[in-house]
Amino acid sequence: MRGTIVKALSGFYYVRIGGSGSSRNRERSGDPGSSVDCVYQCRARGIFKKEGITPLVGDEAVIDILDEEDGFVTEILPRRNSFVRPAVANIDLFVVTVSVRDPEPHTEALDRFLAAAEAASADALVCVNKADLGSADFLTDVYDRIYDTLTVSTLAGSGMDALKDRLADKRSAFAGPSGVGKSSIINFLLGGDDVGGIETGAISRKTKRGRHTTRHVELFETDFGAELFDTPGYTSFDGVSVEPAEVAYLFPEIAALSGKCRFDDCTHTDEPDCAVRDAARGGEVAESRYDSYCRMLGEARARAESF
Template identity: 40%
Template sequence: MPEGKIVKALSGFYYVLHDGVMIQCRGRGVFRKNKITPLVGDEVVFQAENERDGYIMEVKERKNELVRPPIANVDQAILVFSAVEPDFSTVLLDRFLVLVEYNHIKPLICITKMDLTNDNEKQAINEYADHYRNIGYEVLLTSSETEAGIEGLTPHVEDKISVFAGQSGVGKSSLLNVLRPDLELKTNDISSHLGRGKHTTRHVELISIGSGLIADTPGFSSLEFTDIEAEELTYCFPEMARESENCKFRACLHISEPKCAVKAAVESQNITQYRYQHYVDFLQEIKERKPRY
């Protein structure tokens, strides 16, 4: 039977790309029975008599998957955050980074709307960008309006499946429109009442950009750490993972343990205070999480 990649999921249909042809498929009932949900990015086996009437027979093993947005086999997560409108949020960025690190997906931080910043805002964003670069993350400062910085993004998407992720209104669709103008993706302004973007992307779809594929995903503004255990959280903060090797106790959680190398690094400003505080808050959230049965 033929094989292909799911590039779009919408209204119960899965659109499978096979030899340059899009086949509209449904999932077999066995998937519902076994609680398997095909995801965009899945490599699948299917059968079809024509381009409109196919069935997915098998989902190949995934190398990773995300729940929100629902996508599989991602090589890279492009975390899109605006400098302003909505304001840049380190706590939300760190939530995204924790999830991405936990799923062993390479992150790229892309800060948009730099053209809208005043001098003080621009200075603050540049300082944050330096903090994250010092950790080891790549950070791009861009503007879809002026197209500044966009040329730095293009090489990163070649030959990869990338997911654009970020809260609503940060300019994900605008970035994609610059990368591929023929898309003409719908964009909306920030809601003045809610202070956040209106949702313009309603489903997950892989879009070809050069030799790469990018998933434009529905915007969202919260993430839950449903699968991460307390002792795993350190390893989702690369700078803390490095320092933790020097902690006195192997199972150190960097809260109240003696001779904690991570806390010492915070005191010496080798780890930023806000990143450590986010770690503490996330750890408490994980500890208070209701057990799953």
């Protein structure tokens, strides 16, 4: 049997077999409207460990079914993309979530999540939550120019229709620091009103949501054809390891200017006639983005030297 890993917890993989809420997936499986999902609690075969493969939530897996509820993961199908933190695979859209405040946004962390999406060739959406707590302009001024950026308030219910639009018929992962409201947004989109506590019968009797802090990655289906990953918040982020010369490609607005520098191999740090530095000085490239670029470039250089 083939299915999708919808949750990984304590050494078990929960594999959903059958119809998906996403019409795209329905088309793919040739199943016009099965809504009966079956989730099996599976161990992974020992062979994965030997081969250094860790099954991820979002993976398409082949399982051997043992009984009504249990099985074994025997094979992981090739991935379209995968991420280290959060540990997910086969994502269409990376929803990098921040809040206006509580917690205060950390632009470098935001830029690292966005860079990870670029590195994995996944589309990214910046979702600024808690608009009820103040103006989001300081964030949208920077990110609106580069990424699809939405301002929402889960509490007030504002911006949610636009968000639904972006998420429909896709598989999206909500990533971002702890406390910004990722689980709240997903609960809202699932139609729940009890933050952190709703149960999603569509997924399974076995995949109940934790009431409090999200501690594991889990895939949910909405009634508007979106598949959503909830993920724990990470304070550190180390998902991207690229060559120094590739760092600029993780910043679309910097990559777009690269051809205008005097030197083809300009690193945009101390070369003369650098279009990127000029733009950072002139404000067309946000200073915080340029700083994130320099930080990540420094790390990539240190990594390259340590080999």
